[in-house]
Amino acid sequence: MRVLVAEDHERLARAVAAGLRRYGMAVDVALDGDSALARLGASRYDVVVLDRDLPGVHGDEICRSLAAERSESRVLMLTAASSVQDRVEGLGLGADDYLAKPFDFSEMVARVQALGRRPGAPRPELLGYRDLTVDAEKGLADRAGRRLALSPKEFAVLECLLVAEGRPVSAEELLDRVWDEATDPFTTTVKATINRLRVKLGDPQLIDTVRERGYRIGGQR
Amino acid sequence: MRVLVAEDHERLARAVAAGLRRYGMAVDVALDGDSALARLGASRYDVVVLDRDLPGVHGDEICRSLAAERSESRVLMLTAASSVQDRVEGLGLGADDYLAKPFDFSEMVARVQALGRRPGAPRPELLGYRDLTVDAEKGLADRAGRRLALSPKEFAVLECLLVAEGRPVSAEELLDRVWDEATDPFTTTVKATINRLRVKLGDPQLIDTVRERGYRIGGQR
């Protein structure tokens, strides 16, 4: 899941980013409104954690413009004041959820996760293929009844492949969905991660290679 | 929104139907597999609430045939067993969502609504001829139920021929569509690729040669 944290207090921004990364999310940070908009224009985010009082372009403004272009990104608005009035205003602007500072860290993470899960269709929370099952929410993966110990990246890649339901997913697409934007487009890390994932998944192979098109789950009947 | 409830326990079927009608949906009921298929043939439904264990034609069968004819109807599969295995199998068959009995009524309604809202999420683009089927999106090709292992070029050529629907496609056109533009116009590689493709497709021949004009899909006739 890709997240943009737009927050001008650098310490807070870094802390939030670090917290989200520990849950396997790919996080970018913007310290002011203009760079937030630039990031949003340049790449796709599932969730934007948006400080309302942002220098440069104001948080409200960003929220409005996201709503206007019917962006797929969900917005979690952060605010200093906790008045009900604020809350109402925020949601009116098109934010999808609202959190008053100071906030509890785990609550913030939970809400970001919930927002990321929400897009469009009710993705059945349980993913699977053959004897493999993945509970994206709980972060658990089993194969043939045995629990797999997957790293965050491995897990995220596997989730992507399962969501694609057999459509091949290119390395670029994986980079886009699992890694954050600071990633070198020529990196070989996807290759390595797929390799490690394959080893952990065991036999018989579940991840096919489709030459020049990417990787896909299943395939051989 | 039009909904078909295919469920053999009459009491349950009526209850479900009544519940959905309270949310303004137009609901028909089928108590066995055959009448479900008849209904589906006779009119269009946005969502099918489908019991997996259906007398007559089995729920799995119905699901498969809906997927095969690229129906616009979304399927919410109901099942007695709640094993993960079942869940996974159902989704594999082309169901769009899955619910284990006993289920919470309001959850069922919510899921049906969600499915109805998701406007015909693009069904797989399936190409085919006779006993050959090609899923261009997933990069899969089968003949007579057997998976074919095609190279990228072979696959692309086959796709071109299928899209042309029997119209002959010249080597020049294939070069243009499948190869990149820096390709020597006098190359013999098309010849070779068609040859390899024919071998992999097996008998009876599916690719005709039209002298001077190119290749076309369609065995003798």
Added chain:
DNA sequence: CACAGTTGTGACCTGGCTGTGACCGGCGAC
């Protein structure tokens, strides 16, 4: 601090893909 787990990198290997050219066979033109 040591230690373990995760991730990215670069070097190396390999198997399959692909283009080529040589050769063959059939068919139509003459």
Added chain:
DNA sequence: GTCGCCGGTCACAGCCAGGTCACAACTGTG
């Protein structure tokens, strides 16, 4: 007939996408 052309078949060789592996940087943890 037979010549010429179009297309089929085949073996071969180079190449490159992708697999594998070891290692190093980094991080969190006790």
